Amino acid sequence: MSQETTVVTADSFMTEVVETSARVPVLVDFWAPWCGPCKQLMPILDRLAQEYGGRFRLAKVNTDEQQELAQQLGIRSLPTVVLFKDRTSVDHFVGVVPEAQIRRLLDKHLPTSSDAPLERAQALKTKGDFSGARTIIESALADDRENISYLTELAELRALDGDLESARVELERLQGIEPNHTAVKRLAAILNFSDIIAAYPDVLSLRERVGSNGNDLDLRHALAVHQLLGGDVEPALHTWLDLMRNHRSYKDDLARRSLLQAFELIGDADPIVARTRKEMARLLF
Structure with missing residues (x-):
């Protein structure tokens, strides 16, 4: 469980939810182990809690274990998700809803970026x-x-x-x-990639240099590193695939090693990783 997520009981609800919401909004997920829709919703909420990087806390209440708390708060259906802000509930939804709808709810109430x-x-x-x-x-x-x-x-x-x-x-x-x-x-x-970042700290200048000298493999690799770390994943992967395809011996197969590091960062759940692995396999064999 990530640091943005807290398991809440009746004893800790006032501290972990109500009081904490005075500093940072708290999204409370009321769920139960037998609830199939709850299990569908959980990974979405977990991912959003990580993605929003501390802009809200995710709290989870197991209603089987905290029946009295759920009754006090009027929880009648599962899953029910309630957003607390400034020590009071400000919004909620019931059931599994589209991720875009959850984002709209969060963005409506959370501090701006x-x-x-x-x-x-x-x-x-x-x-x-x-x-x-x-x-x-x-x-x-x-x-x-x-x-x-x-x-x-x-x-x-x-x-x-x-x-x-x-x-x-x-x-x-x-x-x-x-x-x-x-x-x-x-x-x-x-x-x-620290050596690359140290050697090419200015990404705007780097883009200009690549634009005027696209045959410089060092510059192309450095820009791919910055793109990867900046979240512009697809062009970074394409650059390394191209280097594998056309410049395999460049710095002892650096492009292949960079792709493997990129997969660690992106995560296997992203479809782009599977697609890129297949393309790598074609190049390798």
């Missing part, structure tokens, strides 16, 4: 203001010390600022806690 610590820090990081970004994340961690998204962001900022050793120490610690968290995998990829 510009208000969220992670988003503000990332905006400063993009501008090269690593010190300002660290200040924001360190302040956020003072209130939420075990937030994986904040911890990985701080380690990433240390790496970008040249402190690779402490970033690697933190990565090892976080891999022991939450090895499959998207942010932890991203940090591992960043550290594996």
